[in-house]
Amino acid sequence: MKLTLKIWRQKGPHVKGEFKTYVHEHVSPDMSFLEMLDVLNTELIKKGEEPIHFDHDCREGICGMCSLYINGRPHGPLQTTTCQLHMRSFKDGETITIEPWRAKPFPVIKDLVVDRSAFDRIQQSGGYISVNTGGAPDANEIPIPKKIADEAMDAATCIGCGACVAACKNASAMLFVAAKVSQLALLPQGHPERKERVERMVAQMDAEGFGACTNTRACEAECPKGISVAHIARMNREYYTAMLSSYELPSKAGGE
Amino acid sequence: MNNWFSRFLTSSLGKKLLMALTGLFLILFLVVHLSGNLQLLKNDGGRSFNIYAEFMSTNILIQTISKLNFTFILLHVLLSLYLTIQNRRARGSERYAVTSGKSSIWASRNMGVLGTLVLIFIVVHLRHFYGEMHFGSVPTVNYDGKEVRDLASVVDYWFSKDWYVALYVFSMGALGFHLWHGFVSAFQTLGLNHPKYNGLIFFVGKTFSVVVPALFAWIPIAMYFNI
Ligand code: HEM
Numbered sequence: 001m002k003l004t005l006k007i008w009r010q011k012g013p014h015v016k017g018e019f020k021t022y023v024h025e026h027v028s029p030d031m032s033f034l035e036m037l038d039v040l041n042t043e044l045i046k047k048g049e050e051p052i053h054f055d056h057d058c059r060e061g062i063c064g065m066c067s068l069y070i071n072g073r074p075h076g077p078l079q080t081t082t083c084q085l086h087m088r089s090f091k092d093g094e095t096i097t098i099e100p101w102r103a104k105p106f107p108v109i110k111d112l113v114v115d116r117s118a119f120d121r122i123q124q125s126g127g128y129i130s131v132n133t134g135g136a137p138d139a140n141e142i143p144i145p146k147k148i149a150d151e152a153m154d155a156a157t158c159i160g161c162g163a164c165v166a167a168c169k170n171a172s173a174m175l176f177v178a179a180k181v182s183q184l185a186l187l188p189q190g191h192p193e194r195k196e197r198v199e200r201m202v203a204q205m206d207a208e209g210f211g212a213c214t215n216t217r218a219c220e221a222e223c224p225k226g227i228s229v230a231h232i233a234r235m236n237r238e239y240y241t242a243m244l245s246s247y248e249l250p251s252k253a254g255g256e
Numbered sequence: 257m258n259n260w261f262s263r264f265l266t267s268s269l270g271k272k273l274l275m276a277l278t279g280l281f282l283i284l285f286l287v288v289h290l291s292g293n294l295q296l297l298k299n300d301g302g303r304s305f306n307i308y309a310e311f312m313s314t315n316i317l318i319q320t321i322s323k324l325n326f327t328f329i330l331l332h333v334l335l336s337l338y339l340t341i342q343n344r345r346a347r348g349s350e351r352y353a354v355t356s357g358k359s360s361i362w363a364s365r366n367m368g369v370l371g372t373l374v375l376i377f378i379v380v381h382l383r384h385f386y387g388e389m390h391f392g393s394v395p396t397v398n399y400d401g402k403e404v405r406d407l408a409s410v411v412d413y414w415f416s417k418d419w420y421v422a423l424y425v426f427s428m429g430a431l432g433f434h435l436w437h438g439f440v441s442a443f444q445t446l447g448l449n450h451p452k453y454n455g456l457i458f459f460v461g462k463t464f465s466v467v468v469p470a471l472f473a474w475i476p477i478a479m480y481f482n483i
Contacts, residue, residue, distance in 0.1 A: 211346030
């Protein structure tokens with residue numbers, strides 16, 4: 001296959017970037033999208049040019065590291081991760097535009113690589129549970145209905161890739177935050193911090209500068225793990241209940 | 257201003273909750289408004305419509321709800337402006353060169369534009385009808401010894417102008433699209449997303465967004481063509 005690639009090149013975080021066009025003559029339909037870029041990069045290196053920087057790690061669809069906004073869609077035309085997208089999904093002679101995720105909280109580091117540590121900070125603000133030290137508890141000690149466990153598992157499949165933010169017209173992180181809130185709100189282990197968690201994670205999400213939700217459901221349609229916006233509705237419920245009923249700590253709490 | 261209540265309502269989710277609640281109130285208002293307007297189609301020289309309009313513009317309770325309604329429209333509009341700007345900013349300084357509309361419906365991506373069209377209509381329409389009724393001079397008619405303002409004649413006047421009828425019908429189209437997304441969306445915002453009720457919300461929402469604007473638009477068409 002022969003492809004024309006319009007790729008976003010940007011030297012660093014505060015430098016103006018631009019599209020550069022590459023003609024790629026050696027594309028096999030069996031290559032993954034990332035392998036196609038690897039081959040292009042090998043050619044660039046041979047010519048003494050700077051290779052195209054892009055994020056990748058496991059290349060088996062479970063780490064959430066690969067990104068790329070391909071022809072107007074995160075992870076390209078299929079609902080999968082870019083590493084699991086193959087060149088057979090494109091036509092010979094096609095022009096493909098490749099851009100980085102675009103969101104104020106995801107600044108470009110270089111070329112197609114963006115800084116997604118805003119997600120880590122949201123996770124750190126509340127996406128944890130308290131576990132007592134001591135002997136390991138029996139795994140089956142707490143009964144959890146199968147349906148609830150499944151629902152929590154669906155939320156837990158979120159790999160934090162950021163496709164939801166990239167897909168959303170508002171660059172909103174609702175689906176990511178909702179998946180993290182939902183996963184722990186559904187399970188008994190998550191209950192001690194339940195209200196505090198959603199309050200803190202939503203506050204952190206807002207502080208990072210992500211947009212609000214318009215319920216366009218583009219996130220759900222583009223999520224490589226198919227996470228449902230039903231989790232966003234759950235997060236909304238969790239948040240309203242928490243805000244209306246959580247215990248406010250007095251501003252001058254004792255102990256200091 | 258850092259108490260829990262203001263933090264709640266100024267958060268992204270809180271603002272969206274207010275959008276949904278005011279939106280749903282406006283939906284209720286549409287139902288009441290439509291039931292009044294439909295009386296224009298009665299062949300009684302505007303009598304039942306005039307009696308209804310007189311009642312609505314003089315009853316204390318209705319006037320209180322009306323003030324509340326104005327407040328909610330204002331709140332809905334101001335919040336929508338704020339959210340739309342904030343949401344645009346969240347994308348960052350560089351926007352996408354290529355976007356695909358495949359993963360969401362058109363109406364959902366254009367709520368701001370559709371809302372603005374509705375707002376323009378509301379302003380024009382308030383000036384011609386609400387303004388006349390409350391601050392203008394509407395001729396009166398005598399029904400069984402009671403002087404009642406003849407708002408139906410004002411409506412007749414405007415609905416005989418082709419540009420006005422066209423604006424009216426076009427605006428109802430915009431409202432329809434606004435509601436096509438907005439009705440169902442409001443329930444999702446409230447957190448009401450459950451397999452037991454989703455079907456019902458979807459069905460009522462989509463039907464409402466077609467039928468109500470269509471009935472609103474039918475009135476000027478019928479009066480213009482004397483159907
Ligand atoms: C009768 C008039 C109106 C009705 C019944 C109505 C109803 C609604 C409803 C139900 C929603 C969905 C709320 C949600 O997603 O939770 C909505 C959203 C919205 N409305 Fe309206 N609306 C009206 C007028 C307006 C006007 C005049 C404007 C602005 C100029 C406007 C701008 C918006 C915007 C921008 C949104 C989407 C906000 C977002 O989530 O990003 N609406 N409306």
